[in-house]
Amino acid sequence: MAGDYWGKVRENAAISREIYRMTLDLPEIAAAARPGQFVMMTVSGDEAQDPFLRRPFSVSGMDAAAGTVSVHYRAVGRGTRAMARKAPGDSLRVMGPLGRGFWWDRGLRRAALVGGGVGIAPLLPLARALTADGIQVGAFLGAQNKAGLFGADVLEAAGCRTYAATDDGSGGYKGLVTELLLKVADAQGFFDSGAGDVSVCGSQGGGSVFACGPAPMLRVLTEICGVRRMPCQISMEERMACGLGVCMGCAVSAAGADGVVRRARVCGDGPVLDGAEVRWDG
Amino acid sequence: MVDLTARLSGLTLKNPVIGASGCFGFGREFNEWYDIGRLGGIAVKGLTLKPSPGNPLPRIAETAAGMLNSIGLQNPGVDAFISEELPWLRGRDLAVIANINGHSVKEFALITEKLNGVEGVHALEVNISCPNVEHGGMFFGTDPQMAAEVVRSVRCETRLPLIVKLTPNVTDITEIARAAEAEGADIISLINTVAGMAIDIKKRRPVLPRGVGGLSGPAVKPVALRMVWETAGAVSVPVIGMGGITDHRDALEFLMAGAAAVAVGTGNFRDPMTGIRIVDGLTEWMEEEGVHELAQVIGAARFCPA
Numbered sequence: 001m002a003g004d005y006w007g008k009v010r011e012n013a014a015i016s017r018e019i020y021r022m023t024l025d026l027p028e029i030a031a032a033a034r035p036g037q038f039v040m041m042t043v044s045g046d047e048a049q050d051p052f053l054r055r056p057f058s059v060s061g062m063d064a065a066a067g068t069v070s071v072h073y074r075a076v077g078r079g080t081r082a083m084a085r086k087a088p089g090d091s092l093r094v095m096g097p098l099g100r101g102f103w104w105d106r107g108l109r110r111a112a113l114v115g116g117g118v119g120i121a122p123l124l125p126l127a128r129a130l131t132a133d134g135i136q137v138g139a140f141l142g143a144q145n146k147a148g149l150f151g152a153d154v155l156e157a158a159g160c161r162t163y164a165a166t167d168d169g170s171g172g173y174k175g176l177v178t179e180l181l182l183k184v185a186d187a188q189g190f191f192d193s194g195a196g197d198v199s200v201c202g203s204q205g206g207g208s209v210f211a212c213g214p215a216p217m218l219r220v221l222t223e224i225c226g227v228r229r230m231p232c233q234i235s236m237e238e239r240m241a242c243g244l245g246v247c248m249g250c251a252v253s254a255a256g257a258d259g260v261v262r263r264a265r266v267c268g269d270g271p272v273l274d275g276a277e278v279r280w281d282g
Numbered sequence: 283m284v285d286l287t288a289r290l291s292g293l294t295l296k297n298p299v300i301g302a303s304g305c306f307g308f309g310r311e312f313n314e315w316y317d318i319g320r321l322g323g324i325a326v327k328g329l330t331l332k333p334s335p336g337n338p339l340p341r342i343a344e345t346a347a348g349m350l351n352s353i354g355l356q357n358p359g360v361d362a363f364i365s366e367e368l369p370w371l372r373g374r375d376l377a378v379i380a381n382i383n384g385h386s387v388k389e390f391a392l393i394t395e396k397l398n399g400v401e402g403v404h405a406l407e408v409n410i411s412c413p414n415v416e417h418g419g420m421f422f423g424t425d426p427q428m429a430a431e432v433v434r435s436v437r438c439e440t441r442l443p444l445i446v447k448l449t450p451n452v453t454d455i456t457e458i459a460r461a462a463e464a465e466g467a468d469i470i471s472l473i474n475t476v477a478g479m480a481i482d483i484k485k486r487r488p489v490l491p492r493g494v495g496g497l498s499g500p501a502v503k504p505v506a507l508r509m510v511w512e513t514a515g516a517v518s519v520p521v522i523g524m525g526g527i528t529d530h531r532d533a534l535e536f537l538m539a540g541a542a543a544v545a546v547g548t549g550n551f552r553d554p555m556t557g558i559r560i561v562d563g564l565t566e567w568m569e570e571e572g573v574h575e576l577a578q579v580i581g582a583a584r585f586c587p588a
Contacts, residue, residue, distance in 0.1 A: 001314070004554070042552070049500040049528065050347040052552055079344075095554075239342045241349055242551040246307040248327075248356045249342040253335075263335060263356060268311075282338055 003028055007094040010068060012086050017147035019118065020073050020084055021060070027067030029096045033059045035126035036101030036212075036235050036272045039071065040243040042093040043079040051079045053241050056267070058212065059097065060121035061154075069094070072121040072150060098243050099271045102126050102210055102233055104135075109206030112190060113139040113160070114181055114221060116213020117148055122235050124154045126210055131159045138163065138184065142177025142213065146170040177213075178220045191228040208233065211275070222275035232275035238266040245269075253279040284568040285575040286561070288322055288543040290520040291468045292443035293405045295322030295377050295543060298576060299533065299561050302524050302547035303328055303381035303407060303447070304353065305498075306557075308367040309374065315554040320561060323377035325407050325471075325545060326363065330383050331393050333359035337414060343480040343489040348499025348526070349548060350478050352490045354414045355383055360396050372402035379445065381407040385417040387435050394439040406442050408432060408467075411449030411474035413496045420474075423449040426461035433465035445522065448472040448513070450502075455509050456516035463517045470513055471522035471545065473506045498548040500526040507539055514540025514581065528556060530563025537576070538583035 007024030015021050029039060040054035061070035075084040086092065102122075104111075111130050113123045120141050130137050137160040143149045144167045155162045164172030165180040173180045185191055190207060211221050212235035225232035238250035245268030254264040254277040261279050264270065286297035301309065301318070303325035309318045318324065336356025343350040358366065363380070371378050380403050384390035390408065397403050410423035410432055422428045433446055446462040448455055450473040459470050475496025480489040488494075506525020514521045523541030527533050528549040536544045549556040573579060 051344060052347050052499045052501075052548070053344050053349055054552060093553075239340050239344075241342050241351070241548070242554075244311045244551075244554060246305065246311050247342070247351070247551055248336060248353045249351065250339070251336060251341075251356060252339065 002096055002098050004093065004095040005029065006091045007069070009086050009088050009090045009092065011088060012084070014084075015150055018074055019148065019150050020075055021070055022073070022083065022086070023061070023068050023070045024092065024094065025067055026069040026094055029059075029069050029094065030062045030067050031064045033062045033069065033097035034101035035129050036122050037097035037099050038243070038271055039069065039094050039096030040098060041071070041083070043082045046093065051082070054095065054243065055079050055083075056240055056243055058122035058235065058271070060124050062125060072118055074118050095243065099267055100269065102235070102272050104130070104208065107206060108133075108135050108208055110136045110190060111138070111207070112181060112185055112209045113137060114142070114177060114209060114211040114213070114217075115140070115151070116142045116177060116217040117144070119211075119213030119235070119237065120151045122212050123210065124151050127155050127158045127160050137161075138190070140165070140177050140181045140184070142166070142180070142217065143171070144168065176217070178217060178224065182224065191230050207231075211235070212237070215280075218275065219280050222278060225275060233272050234275045234278065235271045236266045236273060240267050243267045253282050255279060284565060284573065286564060286568070288576055290443070290522070290542050293377060293469065297322040297561050297564070298537065298543035299557055299564070300325055300379070300522065300543060300545040301550065301557055302545035303379075303409070305547035305550050308363070309371060312550065312554055312557070313374070316558045319375035321376050321557050322543060323379055323404070324371070325379040325381050326367070327357050328355045328381045328383045328409055328412065329357055329360045329363050329393065330355055330385075331360060331389050333357065333362065338491050340490065343495065345478065345480055345497065346501055348497055348501030350480055350490060350495035350497055351475065352414045352492050352495040355412060360393050364396070364400055368400065368402050377404040378402055379405045379407050381409050381447070383409045383412060383415070383418065384432070387431050389418070390432050391435045391439050394436045398440050398442070403442065405445055405469075406436065406440060407445040407447050407471060408436050409447045409474070411447050413449065413451065413475060413477045413494060414492065420449045420451060423458060423474075424452050426457050429458050430461040430465045433462045433467055437466040443468045445469040445471050447474055449474045450505060450509055451477045456512050459513045459517050463519050467519060469520050469522060470517055471524065472513060473502070473509055473525045476502050476505060498526070500528060502526045503532060507535055510536055510541050511539040515584070527560070528552070530560045530567055533560050533564060534567065534579065537579045538581070540581040540584055542580055
């Protein structure tokens, strides 16, 4: 059950030219959050009315023992620029944990994690949880340039093989992260492990893709996985007003098990959805 | 003890706070945060005759102290509301207001027919003010003759208390309010969202696919308050005021302007506890001020006749 808490900022700093990481004292959320879940944060004070709406952020780290929760963000809009100005000791209102996170079962043996830009964030706690379950994890990080890449240290510490791609070649492979995934995964026979019932992630041939990033990247990934009959869970980014399933601002189209296309709320039914179910053209 | 009872012709609420249509779903999500039975009422998500998928994404653009939306009345349709949502709502102790939306005058009547005599529906709110749909919507609410025609067709079909929800996107809102009253509206609610726009300068395109969306949140409060003031002075039926209310002080401004009850919309998106905070805040305020019943506040700011 989600709650709404005051979180005191412990640390808030740029970790590259583009990416910030904020860590807050939020013991309840730290104890309850699952990989792939998110929080809604106010960026203006309790009485301030501008910016009015909260901002959704994937939880990029939770430490139940320390009682802390981290998020990664880019300071690109009015809200996130205001966030970047917060100092240790400041408090923000944080609601969470929200939404449905990633899921897997005992059948999962190998996982490919694919993150684009700030979408790398939810893959960090996921990698920790998967490797703790003895699952072999490869992580593929993509960004426009080197300054947009982050998390490789966390992923490697968790025991993941980590690969990077940038659009301009300033870090790792020059090109799209989805191209890099194909090269590496095909060479390693990763997709051979996915054949089976794609509707049950992880419980068949033992392989699965988990991804978060911009919609075009996710769309390409679901097409790649569809052709290769590989389960693919995607954490989607959409504008949302409430984060609670009420406003319908983030409703995408998804086909259920019965094949009927319905609206799925990224906040309430996701943010993690079965990639095979998402209908990209509405 | 203070008495928060709000008496609106034919519709009595135990307190004047209503979850506004489109911002409160069918109440389930907020009931996870508090007992929604502590509110006076809920105006459910706008219902259409058939299920509606709503508009393409993005549907939201944040603007100064508010937001633009272009949801486009995504809803499961009136039949699914009756079978799937109403049974749950019947178990909650608050007035259920069905917000109805027709693409034509006839559709309004057809939806009304379906809701007539259905247990657990306490009032209808005729939405002639949605700015985000192609057919109907705000079109009906910007012309007094059209508004009258819609209200007449619904009035003929039902004895339920009839609320007519007005759009602010008109030159003189009192003209529409009077037309609705003349055709038998029991209550007037206002305002729906203010037509607005935002442009993505990088893409050189409007942020919302339809270009125009509906502005809500604290940014619209002064406009809403002025229109409630004008409308309450122009009609003799009760008025439900809404537009940018986020706390009990905002609610009191609307009540003092002449609203008999208030609805809370976008405020719920920032803080899911907004509705109940306002109920508690009003109660405390009345106790502190020695105001025993709500009626003492309603219209308190209006000029006294000489």
